Amino acid sequence: MRHGRLPDGFGVRIDPRVRAYSGGRILVGGSPARLLRLAPEAAALIGDGYxxxxxxxxxxxxxxxxxxxxxxxxxxxxxxxxxxxxxVPYRDDHDGLVRLLAGLRGHSVVVVDDGSSRPVRLPADRGRCRVTVLRHDRALGPAAARDSGLRAATTEFVALLDPAVVPRAGWLEVMLGHFSDPEVALVAPRIVAHEAYTTVLGRYEHTRSELDRGRREAEVSAGGAVPRVPDTALLVRRRALLAAGGFTGTRPVTADSDPAADLCARLERDGWRLRYEPAARVTCDHPVSFGKWFARKVNHGAAEAPQARRTVAGPQQPPAPAWAAVAAIMLSSLTRWGLLGGVVTIAAAVLRLRRAFIELDNPAEMAALCAGRALTAALWRLASAVCRNYWPLTVLAMLVSRRVRRIAVTMAVADGIADWYTHRDTGGLDPVRYVVCKRLDDLAYGTGVWWASLLSMLAARAARRGRPEPAPTPPPAPRRAAVLTCV
Known part of the structure; x- marks a missing residue:
């Protein structure tokens, strides 16, 4: 579904990771990688990449x-x-709301009180914001609170911010520019820590938070570098979300569902474009005590359990073709025949890719490069499955097989070092402590995935036995509690 052409003055810049061949008429890159052939006239329009x-x-x-x-x-x-x-979806987080409103300047704000134990109390310092408070009589969840705010808003665009975040200067303008493309429905900023931490866990979270999608801008799409974004901070086109059913959609939100992932999938299915913009930043507190940190990772795994079960390696891992997955499994066996089979599979893939790239200046080089990227993605997915999503099965296999123990330890160390190198940053952890934190992170995430899957299985079994859980009642319309203006 098309929503209109790009306006005059809109610009596009070729991604620096894309390679150009044959005078710019053939472009190779993207995520997943693809080959794009351009007519000479189109290649001439691009010029120096803009x-x-x-x-x-x-x-x-x-x-x-x-x-x-x-x-x-x-x-x-x-x-x-x-x-x-x-x-702002709110529930018993007064300090966060005070900090958020102080960071906003002159905006129209709708605070949806989702059944707090005590009604929301607006602070004196509201940053010259016009604040409207809506209240749910009982807690319906953040997704329902966001939908109530969407329905209450009257502007074309809506910024959805949790009370735990604080936008940095320029956050709104950077994201708003994307909406000059009439096909963009959602833009997500980068979520970083409020301040630099000195503890080991704090420094790890500074570079490897589950809310942070990294330093590279990307389109949010299934199978891409950024398949989904958290709903902690978003800027959306209001009519697009309402047409897609909002965060709750047509199905009730349960503990086994991920409203943000479902929303991204529905918008993409409707033909809308979604963007991740790391130049726009909002800050968020990260738990630095081990208990809270581990519990948050478990909850994160439980929230992503449906996607993790469908994608084997998890929703955040890069895609890989089937031949690369087969080669990765063979190479990871660390046996003579496995290594030989992996090499043969890779060689066959390179030859096939070389025929596909025959129009390029150097087809063999491009084929080897693409094969290497695919194999790297496959090895990463395999390591994630072994050490993260399916670690309980890995532990059981390690108890009975020395070979599995050797393979699992090798993967755990190699995956941790590769992840450290990818996410290394100034003031970050050294490789040893980073790998330890990464393994604990994966342990907690996998625990959440398996726990949520077990609960889902038990609920499905109970439903088959004729004891289904009571159907959730539709959310009541929010009650307008107050309209306050700060001069």
Whole structure:
């Protein structure tokens, strides 16, 4: 479904990881990787890697580059900040709400009190914001609270911010620019720590939080580098979300569901584009005590259990072709025949890719590069499955097999070192402590996945035996409690 062409003045920049061949007529890159052939006229429009939309032809080329994932948007026009309403789902987090409102300046804010034990009390310092409070008589969950705020807002765009976050300067303008593309429905910022931590867990979370999607901008799409984003902080096109059913959709939100992932899937299915913009940042507190940190990781695994079960290695792992998965399993066996089979599989894939890249200046080089990327992704997925999602099965296998113990330990160390190298940052942990924290992180995440899966299985068995859980009642309409304006 198309919603309109790109406006004049909209720009796109070829991703720096994309390789150009044959005078720019063939582009190879994106996530998942693909080969894009351009007509000579289209290649001439790109020039030094930047294309500005000036007419229908350039708009069509820019759209194709964006759809292929080989270019990133560079909008120059942006809607007015007055077209944005901030919605805050609130439940017994007064300190967080005070901090958030103090960080907003002149916005229209809707606070949805989701059945707090004590009604929300607005602070004196509201940053010149016009604050509207809605209240649910009982707790319906953050997803229902966000939907109530969406329905109460009247502006074209809505920023959904949890009380635990504080936006940094320029966050809104950076994300608003993406909406000059009429097909964009959702933009997510990067979520980083409020402050630099000195503890081991704090420094680990600074670079490896489950809320942080990294330093590289990307399209949010299934099978891409960023398959989903957290709902902690989002900027959305209001009519698109309402048409898609909001966060709750048509099905009730349960402990086994992930409203953010379901929302992304529904918007993508409806033809909307979703973006992750790391230049826009909001800060969030991270737990630094081991108990709270471990519990948060367990809850994160439980929330992603449906996606983790469907994707084997987890929703955040890069995709890999079937041949690469077979080669990775063979190589990981560390046996003579396994290594030989893996090498043969890789060689066959390189030859096949070379035929596909025959039009390039150096098809063998490109084939080897693509095969290497695919194999790396497959090894990463395999290590994630062994050490993260399916660690209980790995432990059982290690108890009875020395070979499995050797393979599992090798994967655990190699995966940890590779992850440290990928996410290394100034002031971060050394490799040894990082690997230890990563393994504890995976242990907690896998525990959450298995616990949520067990509860889901027991609930399904109870339903089959004729003892289904009572159907949830539809959420009542929120009651408007107060409209307060700070001058």
């Amino acid at each position: 294309l500005e939309v000036t007419d229908p032809t350039s708009a069509s080329v820019a759209r194709r580059l964006l759809d292929s994932g080989v270019a990133n948007p560079r909008p120059r026009l942006l809607p007015a900040p007055e077209d944005v309403t901030v919605v």
